[in-house]
Amino acid sequence: MAKLNVNGKAFDVKVDPDTPLLWAIREQVGLTGTKYGCGVAQCGACSVHLNGELARSCAIPVSTLKPTDKIVTIEGLSRDGSHPVQKAWAAVDVPQCGYCQSGQIMAAAALLKKKPKPSDTDIDTAMTNICRCGTYQRIRAAVHMAASGGTAAVTTNSQKKA
Amino acid sequence: MARTSIASSRSAKVSRRNVLVGAAAAGGGLALGFHVPALEAAVPSQRPIAAAKGAEVNAWVVIxxxxxxTIRVARTEMGQGSLTGLAQLVAEELNCDWKKVRTEYPTPGQSLARQRVWKDFSTGGSRGIRGSHDYVREGGAAAREMLIQAAAQQWGAKPGECVAAGGIITHKPSGRTVTYGKVAAAAAKLEPPKSVKLKDPKDWTIAGKPLKRLDTADKLTGKQVYGVDVKLPGMVSAAIKDAPIFGSEIKSYDEAKIKAMPGVRRLVRVNATTVAVVADTWWQAKKALDALPIQYEDSPHAKESSATIAARLKEGLEPEAKNVFVGNKNGDALAAIAGAAKKVEAVYSTPFLHHATMEPMNCTALYTPEKCEVWSPTQNGEGSLAAAAEASGLPLNKCEVYKMPPGGGFGRRGRQDYVTQAVAIAKQMPGTPVKLIWSREEDTQHGYYRPITRCRLAAGLDDKGALVGLHVRLSGQSIVAYQQPAALQNGMDSRMFQGMWAEPGEAQIGYSVPNLLIEHAMRNTHVPVGPWRGVNTNQNAVYLxxxxxxxxxxAGKDPLEFRRALMAKYPKHLGILNTVAEKAGWGKPLPQGVFRGIAQHMGYGSYSAAVAEVSVNRGRVKVHRMVLGVDCGHAVNPDQIAAQVEGSVAFGLGAALYQEITVKDGRVVESNFDNYEIMRLEAFPKIETVVAPSGDFWGGVGEPTICVASPSVLNAIHAAIGKPVRSLPLKNVDLRSA
Structure with a gap:
């Protein structure tokens, strides 16, 4: 048994103590926006906020958590997709397959909380989640856009009519 | 109603839906009005079928x-954007209001019940749009004509006096208007037009525009339901383990060791080499499986390693090697090179690579003796249907596939092994839905890898530095030999020569060489192989x-000028090369320590080129900027094409930098992202994409540019350090200056 506070709600979850937070969130709490990618804290698809800090939930056994620890998942980042990071992600059309994007968005939101105007180097350092579709250029652009309140220019592409 | 049997199901609700869809086809256009049961409405992912509310004007359009x-899309959206692109093509001809457009997948079962009205579901080879643009546009155009005809009939007017735009039909003489929604039911009862005229792409207002994707919103909030997220009443979860050495049969396992572990329901022998644990939750299943002692029979492959495989491939490069096939030939290359003023020779090699989709392989199956349903994140819905039928032993029309949006495909999900496994497990537990999820380790060690190849190249130059002969000898594994040996042509796999074919249209070589010989020595291994985004264009573009x-x-020539001199007969190859060179500022000064490389290649009916700007400091590579261009004939959504180009750099260049699947004691060594590294944001260069559609053909987009990403960077590294890089990945190569 473990007591988890997820997105402001308390849950009693019946799991073995070594169960990773990721699987408790997905299978017991029933929120599937947080994704399994590697199970070894390498890819960041499972990123959540733990007491306001970015955390890779696949490598956190529930036994290490207290009932007072505040866990926020992608479902709890905003009620309706209106977090500035989510809005910037939509404006730049970041996702391709989308599977890693919950984690990317959680990582970006955590970065902007600490550094509201991150430099490219800050983004390089903070955004270490894997995206196999390769949306990195748009992730960078969307982080800058979210930081600037939605005004940063993002396009680098051109079309040539033959 | 004859179709009732097709849809026979333990769920009356589902069967009713299928009957109605079938009846609509049989009746030539019965309006589809579906009641959505409360349970399914609460969990929309449960049985996603084509069931839009409204009138089905034809198979592609429901209003x-x-x-x-609602536009029906048969191809799988796995990130490449063709869901939006195909909808744009239908909407363009339909003349509807783009803001009102949504999409849905018909199921393979629905399509089968309607004589495959949605045609090909297979999503690979960058064919999503180029392989269906004609019939989906015709579907949109036919629906538009039927809507106009219905409005005209209602007004007692001639269809020719009416025009449609933005979902509104106007009777020009009277100025009367009516919306599509008001006449859709009447339109659905009309005979479809015998032929339709498609628009000239220069008149497009929806297609050809950089519109936002239709499938983004739920990917930002965690609401998108992937295969791994499927939830069904009473569902259990399964973890699976195939033999570490490919094909090794299980001798025994000790079930008693895990029987009492929390949540464990049962252990299932899936096939001769594979075992699965079924438990209440996936974590419980995985934990128990990890604790299960398994013994395997001795394997004939146990002594295979990367070294034994390399030796086999090296033998295939010898002049006297057997089992060699000619893919492209003119003149006498060997004699021309032997008699040349100057001779250049090199041997290149590229490793096995894994797809490593972010979402590991998975599939959910529900089996009863009457019906088999699967929830499949697949690139080929009909392939999943066939696999479900074969594994369940039920006829195709007693099986159904709900296509879940894959978290990445890249070719891996064209295979159906995960469906076969899920059904084999579910068959042991009739009536209980089973969700099978592979661990990352299982996914990494049981892929269908990009084949390993080596290549020996030899060129002859005359005394003026002109190319007089080129000999390319590939040696390595064939996908066709592994996956469809019956499709070999007298033993030859012509796809080995992708991008080096003489024939125009798909993957033609872009150089005129007076004496040319391109060959493949077939050297296969025990490692399963399959198409990996870009397939053989990747290796061939690196080599060539x-x-x-x-x-x-x-020859003492500039790489761009040297290529140009060989490309006069290949204007489209040359066109995109020139466009990219110009955009990149080829020949203009660069900052100290930064060097350029260039490459061009053709694949998937499209022409690609790239210029990379790279610096190498103390052996460390930094890619600063890349300009990539693609001529795909028609550009349906330029912004999504740019997204594919950007993504292809991460996929192709990431592989060149870090990735290899190695073999030791017959099994794959790499297991997870800590030893199979993926490119991350920090290493991703600034990408500038030029979309340059020349307009008289339809080329693919998802794959073509990946093959130029690596060679442009490798050529820049060559320029930077003064020596060529001939072996990948770069992490194994000493890049300190020569």
Whole structure:
């Protein structure tokens, strides 16, 4: 048994103590926006906020958590997709397959909380989640856009009519 | 109603839906009005079938009373954007309001019940749009004509007096208007037109525009339901383990060791080499499986390693090697090179690579003796249907596939092994839905890898530095030999020569060489192989384009000028190369320590080129900027094409930098992202994409540019350090200056 506070709600979850937070969130709490990618804290698809800090939930056994620890998942980042990071992600059309994007968005939101105007180097350092579709250029652009309140220019592409 | 049997199901609700869809086809256009049961409404992912509310004007277009336009898409959206692109093509011809457009997948079962009205579901080879643009546009155009005809009939007017735009039909003489939603039910009862005229792409207003994707919103909030997220009442979870050495049969396992572990329901022998644990939750299943002692029979492959495989491939490069096939030939290359004033030779190699989709392989199956349903994140819905039928032993029309949006495909999900496994497990537990999820380790060690190849190249130059002969000998594994040996042509796999074919249209070589010989020594291994985004264009472009730079250097010529001199007969190859060179500022000064490389190649009916700007400091590579261009004939959504180009760099260049699947004691060594590294944001260069559609053909987009990403960077590294890089990945290569 473990007591988890997820997105402001308390849950009693019946799991073995070594169960990773990721699987408790997905299978017991029933929120599937947080994704399994590697199970070894390498890819960041499972990123959540733990007491306001970015955390890779696949490598956190529930036994290490207290009932007072505040866990926020992608479902709890905003009620309706209106977090500035989510809005910037939509404006730049970041996702391709989308599977890693919950984690990317959680990582970006955590970065902007600490550094509201991150430099490219800050983004390089903070955004270490894997995206196999390769949306990195748009992730960078969307982080800058979210930081600037939605005004940063993002396009680098051109079309040539033959 | 004959179709009732097709849809026979333990769920009356599902069967009713299928009957109605079938009846609509049989009746030539019965309006589809579906009641959505409360349970399914609460969990929309449960049985996602084509069931839009409204009138089905034809198979591609359903229009609701509320003016919602639902466009059916048969190809799988796995990130590449063709869901939006195909909808744009239908909407363009339909003349509807783009803001009212949504999409849905018909199921393979629905399509089968309607004589495959949605045609090909297979999503690979960058064919999503180029392989269906004609019939989906015709579907949109036919629906538009039927809507106009219905409005005209209602007004007692001639269809020719009416025009449609933005989902509104106007009777020109009287100025009367009516919306699509008001006439859709009447239109659905009309005979479809015998032929339709498609628009000239220069008149497009929806297609050809950089519109936002239709499938983004739920990917930002965690609401998108992937295969791994499927939830069904009473569902259990399964973890699976196939033999570490490919094909090793299980001798025994000790079930008693895990029987009492929390949540464990049962252990299932899936096939001769594979075992699965079924438990209440996946974590419980995985934990128990990890604790299960398994013994395997001795394997004939136990002594295979990367070294034994390399030796086999090296033998295939010898002049006297057997089992060699000719893919492209003119003149006498060997004699021309032997008699040349100057000779250049090199041997290149590329490793096995894994797809490593972010979402590991998974599938959910529900089996009863009457019906088999699967929830499949697949690139080929009909392939999943066939696999479900075979594994369940039920006829196709007693099986159904709900296509879940895959978290990445890249070719891996064209295979159906995960469906076969899920059904085999579910068959042991009739009536209980089973969700099978592979661990990352299982996914990494049981892929269908990009084949390993080596390549020996030789070129002859005359005394003026002109290329007089080129010999390319590939040696390595064939996908066709592994996956469809019956499709070999007298033993030859012509796809080995992708991008080096003489024939135009798909993957033609872009150089005129007076004496040319391109061969493949078939050297297969026990490692399963399959298409990996870009397939053989990747290796072939590295070999050919990097060697071109070596030959240009030997000739004392600029790499771009050297190529141009060989490309006069290939105007489209040359066109995109020139466009990219110009955009990149080829020949203009660069900051100290930064060097350029260039490459061009053709695949999937499209022409690609790239220029990379790279610095190498103390052996460390930094890619600063890349300009990539693609001529795909028609550009349906330029922004999504740019997204594919950007993504292809991460996929192709990431592989060149870090990735290899190695073999030891017959099994794959790499297991997870800590030893199979993926490119991350920090290493991703600034990408500038030029979309340059020349307009008289339809080329693919998802794959074509990946093959130029690596050679352009490798050629820049060559320029930077003064020696060519002939072996990948770069992490194994000493890049300190020569």
């Amino acid at each position: 609701g009373n509320d003016e919602t336009v 384009e990097c060697f071109m730079d070596e030959v240009a250097k030997a």
